[in-house]
Amino acid sequence: MRRLWLIFAQTTTVALALLFVVATLKPEWLGKPQATLVALQEARVSGGPVASQGFRDAARRALPTVVHIFTSQQVRTPRHPLLDDPIFRHFFGEGFEDTPRRESGLGSGVIVSPNGYILTNFHVVDAADQIEVSLADGRKMKARVVGSDPESDLAVLQVEADKLPAITFGQMDDVGVGDIVLAIGNPFGVGQTVTMGIVSALGRTHLGINTFENFIQTDAAINPGNSGGALVDVQGNLIGINTAIYSRTGGSLGIGFAIPVSSAKQIMEQIIQNGQVIRGWIGVEAQEITPELAESFGLPDTQGALIAGVVRGSPAEQAGIQPGDVLLTVNQHEIHDPQAMLDVIAALKPGTKASFRLRRARNISTVEVKIGQRPALRRNPE
Numbered sequence: 001m002r003r004l005w006l007i008f009a010q011t012t013t014v015a016l017a018l019l020f021v022v023a024t025l026k027p028e029w030l031g032k033p034q035a036t037l038v039a040l041q042e043a044r045v046s047g048g049p050v051a052s053q054g055f056r057d058a059a060r061r062a063l064p065t066v067v068h069i070f071t072s073q074q075v076r077t078p079r080h081p082l083l084d085d086p087i088f089r090h091f092f093g094e095g096f097e098d099t100p101r102r103e104s105g106l107g108s109g110v111i112v113s114p115n116g117y118i119l120t121n122f123h124v125v126d127a128a129d130q131i132e133v134s135l136a137d138g139r140k141m142k143a144r145v146v147g148s149d150p151e152s153d154l155a156v157l158q159v160e161a162d163k164l165p166a167i168t169f170g171q172m173d174d175v176g177v178g179d180i181v182l183a184i185g186n187p188f189g190v191g192q193t194v195t196m197g198i199v200s201a202l203g204r205t206h207l208g209i210n211t212f213e214n215f216i217q218t219d220a221a222i223n224p225g226n227s228g229g230a231l232v233d234v235q236g237n238l239i240g241i242n243t244a245i246y247s248r249t250g251g252s253l254g255i256g257f258a259i260p261v262s263s264a265k266q267i268m269e270q271i272i273q274n275g276q277v278i279r280g281w282i283g284v285e286a287q288e289i290t291p292e293l294a295e296s297f298g299l300p301d302t303q304g305a306l307i308a309g310v311v312r313g314s315p316a317e318q319a320g321i322q323p324g325d326v327l328l329t330v331n332q333h334e335i336h337d338p339q340a341m342l343d344v345i346a347a348l349k350p351g352t353k354a355s356f357r358l359r360r361a362r363n364i365s366t367v368e369v370k371i372g373q374r375p376a377l378r379r380n381p382e
Contacts (some may be wrong), residue, residue: 040250108229120228170237185229222256280348281374283314
């Protein structure tokens with residue numbers, strides 16, 4: 001009996017060993033089905049962009065038209081009083097002088113014409129004595145300033161080139177709050193970058209950024225280096241020039257401002273044609289009418305702009321406008337506040353006459369004012 005059990009155990013061990021070898025090396029001999037991969041549904045390779053690829057077409061059209069701007073200027077630090085001290089100069093020598101140094105800056109710009117005109121912000125090129133433009137295809141060119149307008153923070157550059165890719169100008173009438181927009185520029189000098197957001201608001205004023213303000217507000221990320229770059233719609237059309245951000249840290253907090261393309265185009269054309277922007281001016285300083293001021297002056301409401309000062313010899317003084325007058329309308333355009341007055345007067349052509357409706361004490365009168373030309377670089381209220 002013991003012998004039979006030993007034979008059975010040995011036979012079973014050999015059979016199991018053979019089964020293991022066959023199952024490992026030749027599983028098909030056992031009739032077991034082969035393992036198969038899980039069937040997946042895969043999209044076919046597409047030869048072109050599809051809807052899921054977002055705003056690739058808009059970026060493809062706009063990216064070649066946005067350039068990087070590198071500026072530098074020579075600055076001299078204020079001379080230290082010790083340099084004029086005879087004892088100091090005795091020990092350190094006559095040749096110990098402060099030396100000038102160069103400061104660099106960066107920004108962005110938008111090619112607006114195939115023959116080399118580039119639109120950017122004034123603060124990007126302000127005081128620069130060397131300006132270099134880097135195109136999207138890697139070419140670098142020296143640029144010159146055609147003209148600038150500090151009061152709107154715009155400037156026009158030109159490079160010696162032709163057949164450049166120029167951006168397509170959009171229509172502000174087609175832009176509304178909630179529209180998707182792309183901001184293109186060179187933030188922090190990292191290279192060409194596209195960010196996406198929406199139009200958060202239109203017609204932003206009273207921000208204290210420029211003299212003339214009418215900003216598009218967007219939450220598309222705008223950072224240092226984006227200034228002068230393009231804000232485009234989903235077709236890649238230019239709708240604004242990225243100009244400023246509201247930030248407590250120096251980075252984007254979701255509140256950026258761009259100059260509308262309608263304003264930028266008008267100013268750019270004047271700069272190219274005249275080398276400067278020609279605006280109307282009458283020589284007054286205006287103040288907003290608060291409820292307290294209205295009560296103090298006995299005014300029925302807070303509409304209009306209170307004339308706080310009149311420049312001697314100015315068109316306003318010659319027309320009889322006096323401090324304390326309230327400007328109500330200009331050529332039948334209602335004036336709601338000093339900013340509105342500034343914009344309306346600036347749009348008038350110098351040398352023409354305009355009708356100003358005023359409230360003086362309790363009387364309302366109309367005077368004719370011959371519009372003058374706004375002095376260059378004047379940044380005070382009208």
